[in-house]
Amino acid sequence: MDKKTLGLYIHIPFCIRKCLYCDFPSYGGMEEYWDSYTAALTDELILRSEEFKGYTIKTIFIGGGTPSLLPPQHIDKILNVVYSHYRVLKGCEGTIESNPGTLSLDKLKTYASLGINRLSMGLQASQDEILKRLGRIHTYKDFELAVKLAHDAGFVNINADIIFGIPDQTLEEWDETLSRVLSFDLTHISCYSLIIEEGTPFYRMREEGSLKPADDDLDRIMYNHALNRFADAGFVQYEISNFSKPHYQCQHNMNYWERGEYIGAGAGAHSFFRNRRYANTSDVLKYMEGIKNKSPVLEENSYIVADEALAERMILGLRLNKGVNLREVSSQFGIDVEIKYRKSLEDLLNKELIEMENGFVKLTRKGMDLANIVFGEFI
Ligand code: SF4
Structure with a gap:
């Protein structure tokens, strides 16, 4: 990115319920805060806009959590504030993360009308039994339908997230997920090894001995198998865990890896601006309270030497x-x-x-x- 451009990340911390391996700042069962959180988020965007005058937003990424869980009018409100208070590059990459179990044609059409031109979907695995073990709320059929609806709504640039190294996942199951994901007309695939993070139910289950983590050698075999399958299917690897059709690299994430500057808005969102890294508190209620007092509560704040x-x-x-x-x-x-x-x-x-x-x-x-x-x- 050039000097005067920024990425903008907007965090929606809500999910239907927590997946068993997830340590992202996201929470289930907070429906009563959707309206007030959206209001706080738009207030934060307005509050901070002065600081970024003279900069152009080159990419927008609405992540979570599950942004597609919110009624699309909320996304409309948020983006309207972005467009009216920031200079945004025309036709810039605009991504929304989604859970296949929460999408509808209406939502997708609203996203497209708001300038969102990239849809990212969390599939993770193509076997319903594995999805259940991960605590996911959707099925493989939901994903199939969501991809169809996305195409119907006019989306071309579609990413699927998949995971390997899941406890008890076999190489055959992983290969089946790869075959299935490659059978869709997608432009991008993110493929991560499952890490059992402290504080998650999977972590506790491993400590208690009821969950056996994947074998390290099998994890590496799965990764290398995916590299071969993606290359054979015309996907170009451009980052350790990311693969795209030519010209469909995720511009927003490229900016992170190239150490470009970005603003993060919302609970738990990170910013990097003028050699300073800082992050809002991931506590949704504290975050909203801070915005009410006209200052986001920071959880991290450091200048980089x-x-x-x-x-x-x-x-x-x-x-x-x-x-x-x-x-x-x-x-x-x-x-x-x-x-x-x-x-x-x-x-x-x-x-x-x-x-x-x-x-x-x-x-x-x-x-x-x-x-x-x-x-x-x-x-
Ligand atoms: S849907 Fe995503 S953010 Fe939400 S709990 Fe599951 S993994 Fe975490």
Whole structure:
């Protein structure tokens, strides 16, 4: 992104109920707050708009939670405030995240009429029995229908999220999910390994011994199997976990990985602006109270020192298949990056975890499997 552009992230923290593996800031059963939260969110957007005068919003991402759970009039209100208080690039990428069990043709048509041109759907797995074990509220049939409705509403740019390394998931089941997801006319697939996060029911179940995490070797076999299947189907990998048809990379997320600036609005939303990273409280009630008092309650707030900024730039950039342009980063930070990291780069090259080509450093396939080891060298 150029200097004067920003990504805008809008967080909707509501879900029908919590999935058993989820540690995102999202809550089930808060229907009575949908109206007041939307009002607080629009107030926050208005309150903060002065700070971003002179900037152009280049991408909008409405994430959650389950934004598609809200009545579409709420999304209408939010986007109207964005369009009236911020300068927004015409035709910019506008994404909404959705749960296939919450979509209707009406909702989708409203989204399209509001300039939302990218739909992201959480499928996760194509077997109803696995969806149930994950605590998902939808079935595979719901996803099939949602994709059809999205096409009927005029959506071309559609992403599906899928997960592997689910406890008790077999390679055959994973392959079936891949075959099914590839049978739709999608432009983008995000594919993540399930991490059992502290504080989730899955974490407790693992501690109690009633949930056996996936075997590490099987997890890596599943990942590499997906890489082959996607490549065969014409999907280009552009980030460790993201694959797209040519020209359909997610611009909003590219901005994160390229360390571009962004604003996050809503409970739990993160911002990165003028070398400062900060995040609103993820407590919905505290957040609304803070906005009422004309100041969002921050949960995190830190200025990034030069060394940290460089490490972030390297680690985020290495997630991308195109890698990091060492000359560009050197001139950006006024330091010769090849000299600063010489020992680490040599070590990683010897272990075949990275490769260097035309001034770019990038992960090898082996490096993608062991990305955390590579990233650790830059911290
Ligand atoms: S739908 Fe998404 S955000 Fe909501 S609980 Fe499930 S995984 Fe978390």
